[in-house]
Amino acid sequence: MESNKFDSNNPFFAFMGGLADVAIVNILFILCSLPVVTAGASMAAKYAALRKMQEGSMNSALRCFFWEFQACLKNSLSAWLAQFLTGCLLIFDLMFVTRAENHWFWHIIGMVLGCLFLLWMMVSSYLFPAAVYKGRTVREAVRESFLLAVRNLPYTLVMMIVNAIPALCFWFGGFFLALAVPVYLVAGFGAGAYLNTMLMRRCTGMAGES
Numbered sequence: 001m002e003s004n005k006f007d008s009n010n011p012f013f014a015f016m017g018g019l020a021d022v023a024i025v026n027i028l029f030i031l032c033s034l035p036v037v038t039a040g041a042s043m044a045a046k047y048a049a050l051r052k053m054q055e056g057s058m059n060s061a062l063r064c065f066f067w068e069f070q071a072c073l074k075n076s077l078s079a080w081l082a083q084f085l086t087g088c089l090l091i092f093d094l095m096f097v098t099r100a101e102n103h104w105f106w107h108i109i110g111m112v113l114g115c116l117f118l119l120w121m122m123v124s125s126y127l128f129p130a131a132v133y134k135g136r137t138v139r140e141a142v143r144e145s146f147l148l149a150v151r152n153l154p155y156t157l158v159m160m161i162v163n164a165i166p167a168l169c170f171w172f173g174g175f176f177l178a179l180a181v182p183v184y185l186v187a188g189f190g191a192g193a194y195l196n197t198m199l200m201r202r203c204t205g206m207a208g209e210s
Contacts, residue, residue: 023186028045038073042069047196049064052064122145122150125156126145129159129196162196
């Protein structure tokens with residue numbers, strides 16, 4: 001009976017093993033995102049690895065992540081650049097509008113930009129996590145991501161909140177940032193992606209997307 005305490009099927013060791021895999025995927029995601037242009041492939045690989053982990057088909061987090069990363073690198077580049085540049089432009093415009101004079105014109109512009117940014121977040125929730133860019137043009141991938149986001153709106157809203165936590169911690173700064181940085185450096189991005197992957201697997205039509 002004593003030997004069973006260290007059995008890999010033991011719930012405690014299974015949990016710790018899963019947590020270690022999430023941390024490995026998290027660290028690999030951060031490292032592979034540092035060149036910026038590879039961040040799209042890194043994000044797609046993170047979600048693909050965690051999806052296989054939940055399905056029980058991942059033997060090694062390290063090998064699985066890099067296999068997916070190499071498979072996604074070429075196809076993800078154009079979609080990632082479009083997403084990244086559009087997001088930067090919207091954030092810059094929002095920052096400009098919030099510092100503009102207090103006038104009804106700028107209030108309307110701010111609301112329009114806010115709606116566009118929400119749409120951007122909705123599309124971003126599926127573009128790489130669901131790998132809808134594969135085999136599609138950027139326009140087709142964005143359209144498919146938007147349709148998935150609208151079709152599964154309750155799940156999408158939860159995913160958007162999960163994705164926004166690091167930005168909110170940065171926005172509030174100080175205490176929240178000090179708490180968030182070590183967590184996200186170790187496992188935060190992986191844990192958020194793990195939760196989002198669970199939600200996506202519940203979405204209609206998500207089965208088989210990879």
